[in-house]
Amino acid sequence: MAPSDGRSVQGVRAVLTHGLSLPDPVALGARAHAEPADLPPLDGEVVWSDDERIEVRTADGIYTFLNFAGTALMIHHLFGPDTEGAEAAWQQWLTGLLG
Structure with a gap:
């Protein structure tokens, strides 16, 4: 989770959208x-998008990016055998993105 730094919900959403190489507005089926x-x-496909959530499905996982009250949260469900270090790496990515 990345802490709130006074950004608006729209500001956090814009940063997440850009960080995932997605168009604005985010459409179902868009490539992330x-x-x-x-x-x-x-590399995946958007399977859900609303004002607070972007969900991306890949060959080996589901990644959910939530943004609310100027805060970002990421949840992932990984299906591959090599998931060691994923939590720390994604935390670093999200912190760097919003930092």
């Missing part, structure tokens, strides 16, 4: 791409 350090790139 992100490159967190020490992990393979995230």
